[in-house]
Amino acid sequence: xxxxxxxxxxxxxxxxxxxxxxxxxxxxxxxxxxxxxxxxxxxxxxxxxxxxxxxxxxxxxxxxxxxxxxxxxxxxxxxxxxxxxxxxxxxxxxxxxxxxxxxxxxxxxxxxxxxxxxxxxxxxxxxxxxxxxxxxxxxxxxxxx
Amino acid sequence: xxxxxxxxxxxxxxxxxxxxxxxxxxxxxxxxxxxxxxxxxxxxxxxxxxxxxxxxxxxxxxxxxxxxxxxxxxxxxxxxxxxxxxxxxxxxxxxxxxxxxxxxxxxxxxxxxxxxxxxxxxxxxxxxxxxxxxxxxxxxxxxxx
Amino acid sequence: xxxxxxxxxxxxxxxxxxxxxxxxxxxxxxxxxxxxxxxxxxxxxxxxxxxxxxxxxxxxxxxxxxxxxxxxxxxxxxxxxxxxxxxxxxxxxxxxxxxxxxxxxxxxxxxxxxxxxxxxxxxxxxxxxxxxxxxxxxxxxxxxx
Amino acid sequence: xxxxxxxxxxxxxxxxxxxxxxxxxxxxxxxxxxxxxxxxxxxxxxxxxxxxxxxxxxxxxxxxxxxxxxxxxxxxxxxxxxxxxxxxxxxxxxxxxxxxxxxxxxxxxxxxxxxxxxxxxxxxxxxxxxxxxxxxxxxxxxxxx
Numbered sequence: 001x002x003x004x005x006x007x008x009x010x011x012x013x014x015x016x017x018x019x020x021x022x023x024x025x026x027x028x029x030x031x032x033x034x035x036x037x038x039x040x041x042x043x044x045x046x047x048x049x050x051x052x053x054x055x056x057x058x059x060x061x062x063x064x065x066x067x068x069x070x071x072x073x074x075x076x077x078x079x080x081x082x083x084x085x086x087x088x089x090x091x092x093x094x095x096x097x098x099x100x101x102x103x104x105x106x107x108x109x110x111x112x113x114x115x116x117x118x119x120x121x122x123x124x125x126x127x128x129x130x131x132x133x134x135x136x137x138x139x140x141x142x143x144x145x
Numbered sequence: 146x147x148x149x150x151x152x153x154x155x156x157x158x159x160x161x162x163x164x165x166x167x168x169x170x171x172x173x174x175x176x177x178x179x180x181x182x183x184x185x186x187x188x189x190x191x192x193x194x195x196x197x198x199x200x201x202x203x204x205x206x207x208x209x210x211x212x213x214x215x216x217x218x219x220x221x222x223x224x225x226x227x228x229x230x231x232x233x234x235x236x237x238x239x240x241x242x243x244x245x246x247x248x249x250x251x252x253x254x255x256x257x258x259x260x261x262x263x264x265x266x267x268x269x270x271x272x273x274x275x276x277x278x279x280x281x282x283x284x285x286x287x288x289x290x
Numbered sequence: 291x292x293x294x295x296x297x298x299x300x301x302x303x304x305x306x307x308x309x310x311x312x313x314x315x316x317x318x319x320x321x322x323x324x325x326x327x328x329x330x331x332x333x334x335x336x337x338x339x340x341x342x343x344x345x346x347x348x349x350x351x352x353x354x355x356x357x358x359x360x361x362x363x364x365x366x367x368x369x370x371x372x373x374x375x376x377x378x379x380x381x382x383x384x385x386x387x388x389x390x391x392x393x394x395x396x397x398x399x400x401x402x403x404x405x406x407x408x409x410x411x412x413x414x415x416x417x418x419x420x421x422x423x424x425x426x427x428x429x430x431x432x433x434x435x
Numbered sequence: 436x437x438x439x440x441x442x443x444x445x446x447x448x449x450x451x452x453x454x455x456x457x458x459x460x461x462x463x464x465x466x467x468x469x470x471x472x473x474x475x476x477x478x479x480x481x482x483x484x485x486x487x488x489x490x491x492x493x494x495x496x497x498x499x500x501x502x503x504x505x506x507x508x509x510x511x512x513x514x515x516x517x518x519x520x521x522x523x524x525x526x527x528x529x530x531x532x533x534x535x536x537x538x539x540x541x542x543x544x545x546x547x548x549x550x551x552x553x554x555x556x557x558x559x560x561x562x563x564x565x566x567x568x569x570x571x572x573x574x575x576x577x578x579x580x
Binding site: 085087089090105106108113115126129131133 | 520522524525541543548550561564566
């Protein structure tokens, strides 16, 4: 993989704010081996029982995993999520931000698989674990399906 | 399962509007065997490439599956998503609503598993397929973990 | 996809017996749209509680899904399982054969996704549901990862 | 959870040999926090392309995860796999044993979720990653579904 055009954390943060203005996450750390992404939690993210809604965690897992790929080159913007598996392990604390830590298990030419662990800030107890698979952009135009 | 308190489609729609005001889905059909839920698609749901963002489909799958459980009795409001697996099969059409059709594969005393198929309105091509698992509310207070 | 070399049910059965002699399954029906595969159940497939072991069902799901791809052309023999998700829904009957019905949800140029439902012979109750994803053989030599 | 009847590694190895005589795995390490299980690889485990068949890795993931639960008390023998998700990341080396390392992500009263990483002996490259969910045995008789 070419190292030209390797984007910085602030490049990727700006990309998300421009392309996904409703995303709302903040990238905390970024390297080829791991990313940490924060999701601020407000009242609109809660469900009955004073806990965070599942879809907030699914979107956060997808964002954190995607950051791992983007850190390898801006052409990865064309990577497409092909599947996501998430296990909900416990109730997040209602008024604490969520932090997702993503680590690539494999980055191949056709598929990438990223492991994501989510916990509430200030706690080490996992609230969710996800495995996210991406179909990688082809070098030629073979990424359509 | 008791049939007292079996809620109607409009009861469940009102529940979603009250408890999940940002959810934005519309229940189209509801029975013990299937639910159909619509997600109106606007500009805020699109990602680069003029297609619908993955998290919109994940949230829709979770909502449609949850409706299947709620239709069996309002006490199912305490069912908690324990895992969700989604395969993204193709790009949704950018300015068409999404429709999710959910069918329970199993409704047990401890776990329920629901199959969800998503397509763009006016098309029969699947854009996503999900399997959603719920931990069912205990009869006594044993649903905490 | 080329239609040359479309194999018959007995071609595929012979392929399994030659290449996977311990597989033990019998193809019952085969078309582009569905396959039905039988797994004879003997004492060696049972676990404590007089029910069939989970790995038997996982192997059967993989075989039935693979048959759907093979029916499209013998070059699909190079398709590789990239992920498998299975939900166990109930206990199979101990001394009944298992039947798996596989239907492709998508057959793309890079990925195929197949839905598989498993039940005991003589029963309509599902015992397992699987989603199996394959990385498809490249036209040129790009299938290595 | 009671600590009476916490079985040793050799107790669990003997249990597998008695109850699952075709399992063929060897427990290498065992604690509340992790288990390592070896699967000897012979000719009967290979598929065309001189690599190990997927179902061998699925069965190994299930065994390694189950060992983590059994290490907590022999009553866990009644835990039942409710779902398994596996990503195949690369081709195992043909004539090397496989090693699976399992770590519980959560052990709750109703569900346990275990993370499993598989690699060929002598290599640090992952060949598969699985997430295995178990429905835990009830304290009273409520584990039937």
